[in-house]
Amino acid sequence: MLRRYSDALFIALLIFLPLALGSVHPWSITLFSTAAVILFNSAVFHPDFSFKKLFSIPVVVMSVVFAGYVIFQLVPLPPAILKALSFNTFKFYSDFSLTYPWLNSWRSISVYPWLTISEFIKIIACGLVFLYILFRASQGNGRKTTDLEHNTLVYLKLGCLTGVLAILLHSLVDFNLHITANAFYFTVLFGLAVVIDREGGGVDAAFIQKTVNAIIFIGFFIALFGIAHKLSGNAKIYWVIEKDGGHFGPYVNYDHYAGFMGMCSSLALASFMAKVRYSSLFRLKGLKDKLMWFSTQEASSALRQFLCAAVMIGSIFYSSSRGGILSFVMAVFVFYFLIIIRTRKSRRGRLMFFFILIVLLSGVFTFWIGPDETFERFYQLNSAIRSVIHESSVLSEIRPQMWQDTKNIIKDFPLTGTGFGTFQSIFPKYRTHEWGEKSLLYAHCDYLQLVSETGIVGLFFIAAFWIYFVRLYASALRKLR
Numbered sequence: 001m002l003r004r005y006s007d008a009l010f011i012a013l014l015i016f017l018p019l020a021l022g023s024v025h026p027w028s029i030t031l032f033s034t035a036a037v038i039l040f041n042s043a044v045f046h047p048d049f050s051f052k053k054l055f056s057i058p059v060v061v062m063s064v065v066f067a068g069y070v071i072f073q074l075v076p077l078p079p080a081i082l083k084a085l086s087f088n089t090f091k092f093y094s095d096f097s098l099t100y101p102w103l104n105s106w107r108s109i110s111v112y113p114w115l116t117i118s119e120f121i122k123i124i125a126c127g128l129v130f131l132y133i134l135f136r137a138s139q140g141n142g143r144k145t146t147d148l149e150h151n152t153l154v155y156l157k158l159g160c161l162t163g164v165l166a167i168l169l170h171s172l173v174d175f176n177l178h179i180t181a182n183a184f185y186f187t188v189l190f191g192l193a194v195v196i197d198r199e200g201g202g203v204d205a206a207f208i209q210k211t212v213n214a215i216i217f218i219g220f221f222i223a224l225f226g227i228a229h230k231l232s233g234n235a236k237i238y239w240v241i242e243k244d245g246g247h248f249g250p251y252v253n254y255d256h257y258a259g260f261m262g263m264c265s266s267l268a269l270a271s272f273m274a275k276v277r278y279s280s281l282f283r284l285k286g287l288k289d290k291l292m293w294f295s296t297q298e299a300s301s302a303l304r305q306f307l308c309a310a311v312m313i314g315s316i317f318y319s320s321s322r323g324g325i326l327s328f329v330m331a332v333f334v335f336y337f338l339i340i341i342r343t344r345k346s347r348r349g350r351l352m353f354f355f356i357l358i359v360l361l362s363g364v365f366t367f368w369i370g371p372d373e374t375f376e377r378f379y380q381l382n383s384a385i386r387s388v389i390h391e392s393s394v395l396s397e398i399r400p401q402m403w404q405d406t407k408n409i410i411k412d413f414p415l416t417g418t419g420f421g422t423f424q425s426i427f428p429k430y431r432t433h434e435w436g437e438k439s440l441l442y443a444h445c446d447y448l449q450l451v452s453e454t455g456i457v458g459l460f461f462i463a464a465f466w467i468y469f470v471r472l473y474a475s476a477l478r479k480l481r
Helices: 002-019 026-044 058-074 079-085 087-096 113-136 147-170 180-196 205-232 254-277 287-293 297-318 322-341 345-369 372-389 399-412 423-430 446-454 456-478
Strands: none
Touching: 002 026, 002 113, 002 180, 002 205, 026 113, 026 180, 058 113, 058 446, 058 456, 079 087, 113 180, 147 180, 147 205, 147 254, 147 322, 147 456, 180 205, 180 254, 180 456, 205 254, 205 297, 254 297, 254 322, 297 322, 399 423, 399 446, 423 446, 446 456
C-alpha cells in the first residue's frame, strides 16, 4: 500500500513540476521539497532499505562529499582561518563591513549564507529523489531478466543517458540545472540509468517501464500544448499569466523548455528503437506478413512512441532555442552513432532506416508548423560569429562577456569559491557590461557558475561526474546483445 501511494506521488511530481512554470517559484519549490522528503521516507521505512547498499554506488558517495563541502561553506570561521583559506573572501568582508575583522567576528566562506541555504535545499530535495529512485527501481523480485527484457532495459538506459547528455551539453550555454523541473527530470533519468546498470534480476522492470512511459506521454502532451499555445499568438503563459521572457508552453523561457523536452524526446527515441529493434517485424517473411504486422498490438505500441518522439522533437525546433536544438542533435547523434557501430552490419540498414524516418517526420512536422523564427535565430548566431571574427562588438550576444566576468570571479576565489548559490550576489562586483538584464541571477553556463561558487571542489566534482557518466554509457553499450 505504501509503495502504491509513493508511486502515485512520484508520478504526480512528474506531471506537476513542468506544468508549474518549470517550478521556479518558492511555492512550487516548497511543494517539491516536501514531496521529496515524503518519497525518501517511504523508502527508508521499507524493511529492505539499506544505506550500506546505497553508499556502494560511487555517485552517491560523490554527492555526499559535495553536500558536505557546501555545509562547510556555511560554517562560521575565525578571521585568521578564513584569510588563510580564501584571502579575497576575507578582503570582501573587510571592504564591505565597518567592524570586520577588528571585532574578531566569525564569517563563513559563503558570502551570502541565505542564498547558499536556499540552493542547498533544492539539491538536497533532488538528492532525496535520487536515493528514492535508486531504492524503488532496484526492488526486483529476484527473477533473472530475459534477453528481450535485458536489451529493452539497456536501450532505455541509453535513452536516459542521451537525455542527460543533452542537458549537460545545453548547460554549457544556459542554466538548465537551476530550473527545478529540469533538475528533477535530470535526477530521475540519471537515477534510472544507474539502477539499470545493475546486474541480474535486482531491478523492478515494471516500475522503470512505468516511469519511462509517464515521462514520454507527459512530454508529448506538453509539446502539443506548447505548439498550440505558440500558434495561438497569445503572449501569456496558459493564456492568462504575464511573465517577462520568451515563453514556450508552460515554461517562462524557451531555452529551459527545450532542455526539458530534450530529455523526454531522447527517452522516446530510445524506447521506439527498442520496440522496433526487438519486434517480430524483421523475423517475418514476405511483404504481406510485414504489412499485416502494422495491425498488431506490438506495432501500435511502437508507432505510439514514434509519434511522441516526432512531435516532441518538432517542438524543440519550433521553440527556436539554439542551444537546446544543437545540444539535442549532438546527443542523439552520439546515441545513434554508438548504437549503429555496436550492431551487426546486416542489421545496420534497418536502424538507419528508422532513424531517417524519425528525422523526416520531425522535419515535416517542423516545417508544417513554421520554422521561420528558428531560422532567424540561427541567422543571428551566424551574424554574431562573423562579427566576432571581424573583431566588432556584438551587443546582442552578452554571454561571452558574462563568462569572462565569471572567470574573473574564479581567479579571485579559486580554492573555496564564493559559496554555493551566491553568484547573483557577487557578480555585480565583477560585471563589466551595462547592457542586458539589470540583475543577472545566473552565468548562463552551469559549469562556470558552479566553479565560481565552489572553487576547485566543484571542478573536481564536474570531472568525476563526467568520468562516471562516460563509464555508464560505455557499460550500456557493452551490454547490448
